[in-house]
Amino acid sequence: MNLEFSEEARAIGDQARRFLEKRDCRERARAALSGEAEPDVELWREMVAFGWIGSFIPEEYGGNGAGYEALCVIAEEIGRSLAPVPFASNILAGEIILRSGTQEQKSYWLPKIASGEMIGTLALHEAPGRISADAITLRYENGRLTGRKCPVPDGAQADFAVVVARDPDGSIVPVLAFFDETVTRTRQPTIDDSRAQAELHFDGTPGERLGSGGSGAWAELVAALDRAAVILAFEEVGGAQACLDLAVEYAKTRHAFGRPIGANQAIKHKLANVYVAVELARSNAMMGALGLLSEQGDLAVAAATARVSAIQAFIMASSESIQTHGGIGFTWEADTNLFYRRANALALGLGTESYWKERLVSGLEQRHLA
Known part of the structure; x- marks a missing residue:
């Protein structure tokens, strides 16, 4: 079993890394956190120009057809760089349209996503708690949406959303809706404001x-979340690797009592444990990518495994990187606090760790019974 990306995909990843390093994305994220900058439209447009946003979109709908391999390596570099862009949310909205939309809907929406003309997101949550069809109360009746969604990832800068609603018959329906004057958006402060979340109020908003239609809308949505979980796992792996690199470099150069602090066994063991966690998360993410590429096997189990291990690795790596840096690790000037914020924000962005653990256990039980 080959757990390596193709040469073409690796070349895209190298290109993405060089580009994002030149754009100094950590400083852009810090500026966004301090309220000194609006959403980084310029950076987003440059990424669109490279064709990264349309990687998963077939050429017939305006994408470049590079596929999931390219999407995974780009996500990893975005995580490594801390780029403050609505990448994951936009991909998830496009993925749902690609898998569930009619021919007319795909032809209209997907080219706009690929070209960067519009940014999309998924409006799913209505309150804190696990992802569940029973928690959906927002109404879709006579072609209009009424209700509240919160938090909506990147909802403060998106142009449209796939809104998960309930019709008069009580069925779950995904609805495409522009953010027009009938939508009230309130930015929600979070631990990582470089990825602006919002509370959305729909007051008779037109939606398609x-x-x-059909009874399988919720199952299709969950399947889309599985695919998005793999992409998000790569973003978290990229962030975790960056944290480890920061900690190792600091441990080599910071001296105490006449020698590098990395010479101490306590630091060595700490960073060795982080290395194991990051490599485990990377392996699980690769297994998820294999499921995406082959569309065979149990993607739900692979996605849940990747998501859980990536959450744990990124939070662990960011925490231990702060500890390795000592007192300076907690300061505003240090990059370590930026990664810690992003790690905790991503851990909640697509369902919590406990939700994905439940998905994993359920999937393994079903596999055993089969």
């Missing part, structure tokens, strides 16, 4: 039902 996604797809041709």
